[in-house]
Amino acid sequence: MVGYICSFKKKKVINMTVKFNVVNMSCANCQKHVKHALEELSGIKDIEINLPAKEVVVDFDENQVTPNQMIDAMAEVNYQANII
Numbered sequence: 443m444v445g446y447i448c449s450f451k452k453k454k455v456i457n458m459t460v461k462f463n464v465v466n467m468s469c470a471n472c473q474k475h476v477k478h479a480l481e482e483l484s485g486i487k488d489i490e491i492n493l494p495a496k497e498v499v500v501d502f503d504e505n506q507v508t509p510n511q512m513i514d515a516m517a518e519v520n521y522q523a524n525i526i
């Protein structure tokens with residue numbers, strides 16, 4: 443008798459990291475806006491923001507979101523981000 447063989451394979455999740463320079467992020471409010479914009483996206487695992495350096499480091503699942511989508515999300519709330 444042939445049994446049922448489960449052929450599902452779990453998609454391997456590899457967290458990627460991308461670092462942005464957010465040109466016009468200049469105060470705690472900006473930091474909050476940028477963070478919220480990124481949190482709206484699915485696949486975002488972690489967000490670290492260094493305000494004095496204007497740097498944002500994002501850990502993400504590359505199956506769900508791309509750095510370009512993050513740039514667009516930040517642009518929607520008027521922050522200009524570049525990958526560094």
Ligand SMILES: [Cu+2]
Nearest residue numbers: 468469471472
């Ligand atoms: Cu500000």
